[in-house]
Amino acid sequence: MALRLDYSHDNETHRNYLNGQPVVMHSHHYLALLTKLVEDQDGINAAEILRDSVEDTMRAVFEDYIEKNGITSAQDRCNVGREYYSAFGLGKMIITGDENGGEVRLVRSHLDEGWVKKWGVHSKPINHFTCGYVAAMFAAAFKKPSKSYVVTEAASIAVGDSEGKFIVKAS
Amino acid sequence: MTVMRDTVVKSLAKITVQADENGLIPEYEVLVNLLPVSLLNTFTERLLTAAPPEKKTEIEAGFVRAAYECGYHTGCGIITSEIFSEVVLPMVTEGEKDILRGAYAAFTAWGWAKSGIVQLKDGEKMIIRAFDYYDSESGSGGMSGFMLRGLSQAFFDLAYAEPYPDGMDTYVCVQTKGLEVGDPYGEFLVTKK
Numbered sequence: 001m002a003l004r005l006d007y008s009h010d011n012e013t014h015r016n017y018l019n020g021q022p023v024v025m026h027s028h029h030y031l032a033l034l035t036k037l038v039e040d041q042d043g044i045n046a047a048e049i050l051r052d053s054v055e056d057t058m059r060a061v062f063e064d065y066i067e068k069n070g071i072t073s074a075q076d077r078c079n080v081g082r083e084y085y086s087a088f089g090l091g092k093m094i095i096t097g098d099e100n101g102g103e104v105r106l107v108r109s110h111l112d113e114g115w116v117k118k119w120g121v122h123s124k125p126i127n128h129f130t131c132g133y134v135a136a137m138f139a140a141a142f143k144k145p146s147k148s149y150v151v152t153e154a155a156s157i158a159v160g161d162s163e164g165k166f167i168v169k170a171s
Numbered sequence: 172m173t174v175m176r177d178t179v180v181k182s183l184a185k186i187t188v189q190a191d192e193n194g195l196i197p198e199y200e201v202l203v204n205l206l207p208v209s210l211l212n213t214f215t216e217r218l219l220t221a222a223p224p225e226k227k228t229e230i231e232a233g234f235v236r237a238a239y240e241c242g243y244h245t246g247c248g249i250i251t252s253e254i255f256s257e258v259v260l261p262m263v264t265e266g267e268k269d270i271l272r273g274a275y276a277a278f279t280a281w282g283w284a285k286s287g288i289v290q291l292k293d294g295e296k297m298i299i300r301a302f303d304y305y306d307s308e309s310g311s312g313g314m315s316g317f318m319l320r321g322l323s324q325a326f327f328d329l330a331y332a333e334p335y336p337d338g339m340d341t342y343v344c345v346q347t348k349g350l351e352v353g354d355p356y357g358e359f360l361v362t363k364k
Contacts, residue, residue: 007187009282013303014184015208016282022208024282024305025188027201027245033237034214037230044221053214061207086194089204093194108193110202117202 001076003083004069018087019068021061028114035111035126047128054132055139055146058084062140074099074141081137090130097168099142101149104134106164112157125156127164134166147171174262174272176279176287182258183280199248201241212309219311231317235344238321246325247335249277267293267330274326275299284319284357294331299323301357307350314349316357327361340364 008017015022038046062080071077082093091109096102106112111127131151138149148171155165188196188203196203215234222230249255250270259273268291275287286301301319309315324344332338341364348358 005189009184011184014180014279014282014285015303015305018205022282022305023205024208024211025203025205027199027203027241029201029244030237030241031204033233033240037233037237038218040233041222041226041230043223044218044226046218046221049217049221050214053217054210057207057210057213060209086190088206089188089190089194089196089202091194108195110195110204113195114202 001071001079001083003065003080003087005087019065021064023088028110029118031111031129032115032118035115035129038128039126050128051132051135051151052147054129055136058133059136059140059146062136066140077143078137078141081133081140085133085137090133095137097138099138099144099170101167101169102138104130104137104164104166104168106130106157106166109157109164112164115158121160122156122158124159125153125164126158127153127156130164130166134168138168144170173264174259174269174276176272176276179258179262179273179276180280183254183277186254186280199245199252201245201248203245208305208308212306215306215309215315215317216311219309234317235321235324238318239325240321242322242325243328243335243339246274246322246329250274250329271297271326271330278319278322283322284316286319286357295363297323297327297361299359299361301350301359304350304357307357309351313352314346314357315351316346316349316359319357319359320344320346323359323361 006019038050065080092107094105134151135149150169150171152167154167155161157164190196263269279285284301284304286299289300290298304319306315306318324342327342328338332341342361343364344359344361346359348354350357
């Protein structure tokens with residue numbers, strides 16, 4: 001399955017769309033600084049807020065595409081998320097697993113590589129964004145409700161590992 | 172001739188950024204991403220809602236800072252890019268003023284904000300009006316045009332402060348009106364810090 005990419009522009013509002021979803025362009029500086037904003041917060045569980053925001057909104061994007069294109073198999077449903085990840089410019093994933101969980105290797109990463117470009121190697125993993133994204137991807141693949149998967153970042157390009165690794169477990 | 176906004180908007184709106192085989196979008200000397208507006212607005216709303224009152228200003232400043240640094244570094248890449256040279260530079264007759272006019276046409280074309288300059292005093296002050304900007308829909312309460320605040324400050328720094336990368340934080344931008352608080356447009360004022 002190859003994700004269809006239909007880019008459009010509204011000539012009145014000048015908003016941009018990908019497959020009917022409003023999208024906007026930013027750089028690695030933006031996503032790195034949003035992540036740092038999360039990292040810097042004490043007393044608010046900002047990392048969880050970011051993960052949940054990503055899981056909920058990306059799930060809606062995946063389900064919209066899945067429904068409009070009549071995609072049924074778990075593998076194809078999972079591939080929607082994987083291919084969107086690259087279409088959004090976020091990097092490249094390799095996914096293994098089943099409905100009980102699995103593993104996602106992040107061989108290229110906009111956020112991690114952007115973080116290193118901006119500030120150098122960090123002392124701990126920072127990719128809360130992709131944790132939420134992977135949770136949405138597995139839940140969409142196996143038709144599970146939100147928060148059905150716990151995702152842990154086990155390796156990280158931002159800390160100097162050669163690739164990122166996300167462990168996925170059904171909760 | 173000066174910058175013809177509609178011509179620039181039409182030309183730049185045709186440009187689509189697409190990822191390479193690694194799922195990355197290297198453009199304008201940065202890595203670009205193309206994210207759903209719903210994600211950015213949901214995160215903004217939830218983080219500001221969760222923040223205690225004494226932390227809201229700091230978090231809002233964090234959103235502006237993210238937009239500012241994105242705008243300052245990407246902005247330099249944009250105004251020195253091949254496409255900007257091709258589309259905007261041939262119309263530039265008034266130096267920095269026209270570069271800024273071109274920049275706001277680019278902001279409009281690329282969906283950041285349907286916006287333009289309504290007042291500009293070289294190196295001193297600029298007023299921007301925006302009739303559509305995506306973060307007006309974040310539902311975070313109060314004025315939330317953080318993206319355009321950061322971008323406006325960044326581009327005024329690029330135009331009038333020390334040359335890149337030494338001119339950061341010379342100017343500051345505040346939002347004075349907002350669609351999100353019931354005004355007919357968003358308004359943004361840039362002045363010296």
